[in-house]
Amino acid sequence: MLPSQQYRQPDAGGVLAALHQVNMRYGYLPQDEVRQVAIELGVPLSQVFSAATFYASFSFTPVGRHKLQVCEGTACYVKGAPALMGHLQAELGVAPDQTTEDMTFTLKRVRCVGSCGLAPVVRVDNETFGRLTHSDLGIILDKYR
Amino acid sequence: MPTIVVDGQTLTVPEGATVLQAIRQAGVHLPTLCYWEGLPPYGACRLCLVDVVSPKPDTIAACAYPAAEGMVIETQGPRATAVRKIVLEFLLARCPTWNVIRAMAAEAGVTETRFPASTKADELCVLCGLCVRICRDAVGAAAIGFIGRGPERQVGPPFHLQAEACIGCGACAAVCPTDAVKIEDVDGQRILHTWNTRVPLEPCPSCGQPYAPEPMAFLREHVEASQHLWGLCPACRRKAAAAQLEVIREATFHALR
Amino acid sequence: MPADLEPLHAAGRASLYPDRIKITVGMATCGLAAGADAVYEALSQRIKQRELDAVLVGTGCIGFCQQEPLVDVRLPGQGRVIYTQMTRPRARALVDHLAQTGTLPVDRAWAVIDQEESLVEDRVERFSRLPELSGVPAYSQQPFFASQRKIVLRNCGFVDPASCEEYVARGGYRALAGVLSEMTPQQVIDEVTRSGLRGRGGGGFSAGRKWQVARDVPGETKYVICNGDEGDPGAYMDRTVLESDPHSVIEGVIIGAYAIGAHQGYAYVRDEYPLAVERLTNALAQAEAHGLLGENILGSGFNFRLDLVRGAGAFVCGEETAMISSIEGGSGEPRPKPPYPAVAGLWGRPTVINNVKTFSTVPVIMARGGDWYAAVGAPGNTGTVVFSLVGQIANTGLVEVPLGMTLNDLLEGIGGGSGNGRAIKAVQTGGPSGGCLPARLFDMRITYEEMTSAGSIMGSGGMVVLDESACMVDVARYFLDFTTVESCGKCTACREGTGHLRAILTRITQGQGTPDDLALMEEVGQAVKAGSLCGLGQTAPNPALSTLRYFRDEYEAHVIEHRCPAGKCPVGA
Numbered sequence: 022m023l024p025s026q027q028y029r030q031p032d033a034g035g036v037l038a039a040l041h042q043v044n045m046r047y048g049y050l051p052q053d054e055v056r057q058v059a060i061e062l063g064v065p066l067s068q069v070f071s072a073a074t075f076y077a078s079f080s081f082t083p084v085g086r087h088k089l090q091v092c093e094g095t096a097c098y099v100k101g102a103p104a105l106m107g108h109l110q111a112e113l114g115v116a117p118d119q120t121t122e123d124m125t126f127t128l129k130r131v132r133c134v135g136s137c138g139l140a141p142v143v144r145v146d147n148e149t150f151g152r153l154t155h156s157d158l159g160i161i162l163d164k165y166r
Numbered sequence: 167m168p169t170i171v172v173d174g175q176t177l178t179v180p181e182g183a184t185v186l187q188a189i190r191q192a193g194v195h196l197p198t199l200c201y202w203e204g205l206p207p208y209g210a211c212r213l214c215l216v217d218v219v220s221p222k223p224d225t226i227a228a229c230a231y232p233a234a235e236g237m238v239i240e241t242q243g244p245r246a247t248a249v250r251k252i253v254l255e256f257l258l259a260r261c262p263t264w265n266v267i268r269a270m271a272a273e274a275g276v277t278e279t280r281f282p283a284s285t286k287a288d289e290l291c292v293l294c295g296l297c298v299r300i301c302r303d304a305v306g307a308a309a310i311g312f313i314g315r316g317p318e319r320q321v322g323p324p325f326h327l328q329a330e331a332c333i334g335c336g337a338c339a340a341v342c343p344t345d346a347v348k349i350e351d352v353d354g355q356r357i358l359h360t361w362n363t364r365v366p367l368e369p370c371p372s373c374g375q376p377y378a379p380e381p382m383a384f385l386r387e388h389v390e391a392s393q394h395l396w397g398l399c400p401a402c403r404r405k406a407a408a409a410q411l412e413v414i415r416e417a418t419f420h421a422l423r
Numbered sequence: 424m425p426a427d428l429e430p431l432h433a434a435g436r437a438s439l440y441p442d443r444i445k446i447t448v449g450m451a452t453c454g455l456a457a458g459a460d461a462v463y464e465a466l467s468q469r470i471k472q473r474e475l476d477a478v479l480v481g482t483g484c485i486g487f488c489q490q491e492p493l494v495d496v497r498l499p500g501q502g503r504v505i506y507t508q509m510t511r512p513r514a515r516a517l518v519d520h521l522a523q524t525g526t527l528p529v530d531r532a533w534a535v536i537d538q539e540e541s542l543v544e545d546r547v548e549r550f551s552r553l554p555e556l557s558g559v560p561a562y563s564q565q566p567f568f569a570s571q572r573k574i575v576l577r578n579c580g581f582v583d584p585a586s587c588e589e590y591v592a593r594g595g596y597r598a599l600a601g602v603l604s605e606m607t608p609q610q611v612i613d614e615v616t617r618s619g620l621r622g623r624g625g626g627g628f629s630a631g632r633k634w635q636v637a638r639d640v641p642g643e644t645k646y647v648i649c650n651g652d653e654g655d656p657g658a659y660m661d662r663t664v665l666e667s668d669p670h671s672v673i674e675g676v677i678i679g680a681y682a683i684g685a686h687q688g689y690a691y692v693r694d695e696y697p698l699a700v701e702r703l704t705n706a707l708a709q710a711e712a713h714g715l716l717g718e719n720i721l722g723s724g725f726n727f728r729l730d731l732v733r734g735a736g737a738f739v740c741g742e743e744t745a746m747i748s749s750i751e752g753g754s755g756e757p758r759p760k761p762p763y764p765a766v767a768g769l770w771g772r773p774t775v776i777n778n779v780k781t782f783s784t785v786p787v788i789m790a791r792g793g794d795w796y797a798a799v800g801a802p803g804n805t806g807t808v809v810f811s812l813v814g815q816i817a818n819t820g821l822v823e824v825p826l827g828m829t830l831n832d833l834l835e836g837i838g839g840g841s842g843n844g845r846a847i848k849a850v851q852t853g854g855p856s857g858g859c860l861p862a863r864l865f866d867m868r869i870t871y872e873e874m875t876s877a878g879s880i881m882g883s884g885g886m887v888v889l890d891e892s893a894c895m896v897d898v899a900r901y902f903l904d905f906t907t908v909e910s911c912g913k914c915t916a917c918r919e920g921t922g923h924l925r926a927i928l929t930r931i932t933q934g935q936g937t938p939d940d941l942a943l944m945e946e947v948g949q950a951v952k953a954g955s956l957c958g959l960g961q962t963a964p965n966p967a968l969s970t971l972r973y974f975r976d977e978y979e980a981h982v983i984e985h986r987c988p989a990g991k992c993p994v995g996a
Contacts (some may be wrong), residue, residue, distance in 0.1 A: 069753065074314045135815035229759075
């Protein structure tokens with residue numbers, strides 16, 4: 022059989038949807054699951070891997086129980102996001118894209134969550150907190166600890 | 167069939183031709199990295215940028231732009247030349263030690279780059295994507311792909327591990343314009359160093375020398391014409407073909423007498 | 424009123440204007456980030472405790488982020504009263520006041536909405552107000568809202584985004600019904616063309632012309648894509664519309680599909696907007712259940728499916744060919760144009776891609792006519808534009824104004840100036856693709872052409888206000904850092920060029936720049952603009968080039984005196 026005969030065209034949005042599903046289930050993309058996506062969709066593994074590495078939402082390493090995203094959109098940037106980020110790094114002892122030792126938080130930068138009117142903003146999982154100062158951060162962290 | 171002007175030369179090009187095909191047809195020298203005749207245009211290297219003088223002044227990538235009736239193209243237009251030179255400076259900084267790029271840049275009059283050299287001093291890859299595209303679009307194996315995005319982008323096998331879909335054909339190395347894909351045959355294996363991949367080789371039934379990638383066996387069913395030579399390594403195949411030629415020559419010789 | 428919509432209309436009116444007290448909490452992402460959920464919780468508990476006969480609902484966003492959380496109260500037959508900056512104690516006090524007196528408190532009553540316009544139905548409904556609230560300004564008199572003209576945002580904050588009925592009660596799906604029963608596809612396109620509507624994603628290409636191209640290309644299979652991949656940091660109007668009025672977008676997409684002859688569409692929404700994804704998903708299911716999507720829409724014989732595709736965090740996917748690649752196969756790699764998507768897009772078929780706001784405008788144009796829309800705004804720049812007014816500005820929020828308004832009227836009139844005693848130095852528009860416009864240009868009119876010739880772009884509408892405390896070199900560095908990381912990496916010019924621009928800007932902010940760097944930056948910037956494959960690279964140098972053009976003195980202070988005038992950069996370090 023010609024190699025290309027093993028492959029078919031995925032449904033529109035199919036590759037992304039499948040990766041999202043794995044990501045939601047595990048919090049990251051385990052290698053075996055990515056291989057499984059390629060088999061199930063009938064698309065080349067190279068293509069699935071390519072997509073998996075293209076997007077900021079996907080990661081290949083296990084993440085903490087909570088995704089802590091510091092918004093670094095323009096409004097947040099001019100209203101003090103870098104200081105919030107510095108504060109959180111010191112408080113948690115991790116750099117962006119790293120997970121705390123107790124696997125509670127994975128610290129992430131996000132390019133804009135679109136709550137610019139309430140800058141600076143931090144998002145934990147799907148909950149967004151606005152108009153933040155350093156002193157608010159402790160309260161927010163405690164809520165998820 | 168559109169008629170267009172390339173560097174003052176008027177020519178008629180086939181329907182559906184691109185501006186780059188017209189430029190090549192006109193015999194104008196315009197070296198590129200990501201263009202390959204057998205593949206759809208990609209538009210990544212940006213070395214085929216040319217100026218459109220008419221109808222609407224613009225700078226375009228010739229490889230992907232359809233040639234349209236009445237277009238006037240200048241390959242050495244000021245805007246396009248300036249961009250091409252900067253792009254070559256970018257590539258010199260990316261592949262600081264690579265002679266292929268150095269020679270290409272020198273030909274365009276670029277001998278130095280004003281940008282800091284890449285920290286990866288032995289970088290040979292310019293990300294033209296030909297290896298990925300030939301593997302996917304021509305061979306149909308799609309064994310390798312692009313990985314990551316932006317400054318992190320690279321080409322490679324899934325998970326940087328053995329590319330299971332690789333058939334060892336070596337097309338990636340053959341099309342690479344900068345010889346960045348390293349392949350060698352050692353101890354009955356084809357080692358594709360760049361892809362962390364090894365493919366077993368079948369021995370030649372005549373001399374026993376390992377030579378044919380096992381995963382390419384499927385070709386036997388597809389290429390009937392070569393079946394009587396199939397299985398022979400290139401050296402034995404040459405000998406066999408030469409023997410046939412000898413027969414033909416003798417027959418011709420007798421016929422002419 | 425088409426018969427199919429009548430029951431929905433009646434149910435919607437009953438929930439919009441119930442015959443008992445109605446308390447509404449603004450619960451889009453902004454409101455929630457300001458604590459709207461806690462306020463909602465407090466209201467709910469207190470209403471129960473006090474046994475107050477009231478309905479409590481969450482709604483979308485009215486756009487006034489500065490004053491969030493917002494709570495509105497409507498007594499039967501009366502105008503809505505807006506209470507700002509609500510907290511749990513204030514929420515409880517509000518319920519107590521209602522329970523004790525049956526009237527509304529004046530304290531924190533910021534405005535009264537005593538007339539509501541139903542744009543699609545061309546109808547204004549007037550309401551009375553309690554005598555004790557006679558001193559509270561009308562909504563239409565508050566400077567923040569007075570010069571706004573809400574077309575895209577017509578329902579935001581006025582309807583419950585989870586209620587298809589309320590959308591219909593404000594004229595929703597009426598335009599669609601009219602189109603399907605009375606108009607040919609060509610008539611729809613002609614009307615959109617006549618309206619002068621231009622792509623609100625920022626490109627500004629005529630929507631009608633794009634639709635015409637896609638319609639004229641022969642072929643049975645065509646697609647419509649709604650671009651909700653709002654990636655510009657500082658812009659959140661698409662999120663707001665999707666979260667607050669999802670049905671307006673769906674209706675617009677269906678009309679667009681009918682016009683070009685598509686039977687399948689996709690709404691691509693960015694992953695960073697989980698609430699928008701949730702509400703749009705919900706709205707799509709409702710539309711299908713009510714026969715507004717799917718087979719034989721409203722009995723017209725027209726079939727159309729609309730599916731949601733969730734992005735995964737890549738700015739470049741907002742570029743239309745990258746979005747197509749992302750939907751087709753995964754990675755968001757742009758392709759050379761031509762061919763344009765309207766000719767050969769998704770799977771090589773004619774594909775119209777328009778922004779969320781463009782689509783949500785379409786039902787109004789269909790209902791009121793292209794000429795009506797064309798009379799709003801300025802010639803050649805018809806209609807309205809939505810801006811997110813953020814950064815160092817007193818009234819942050821989402822505002823919609825007629826095109827052709829001056830920047831000054833927007834920033835001072837609506838925005839109320841910096842609000843911190845410092846002067847506004849510049850506005851950054853159009854996100855990473857846009858530029859910084861200095862205060863001396865604030866007399867400029869907001870049109871696609873004037874923004875572009877000033878070195879910025881209209882873009883998707885992000886407007887980040889910068890006062891004297893901002894360093895323009897640092898702002899440029901911020902954006903180039905963004906585009907370097909967000910470049911897809913396909914073409915040499917953008918992948919390598921944005922990185923080199925970032926490196927130059929970084930060394931300038933660190934005090935290691937030289938005057939030669941300024942010329943180099945200019946040269947590289949022009950090359951990347953001219954040489955890049957897609958819109959991302961073609962506009963990525965704009966923040967650097969525009970700041971260099973208007974704030975050269977700040978650059979010179981960095982490279983000659985090794986000094987940052989705003990005191991932001993570690994130049995001496």
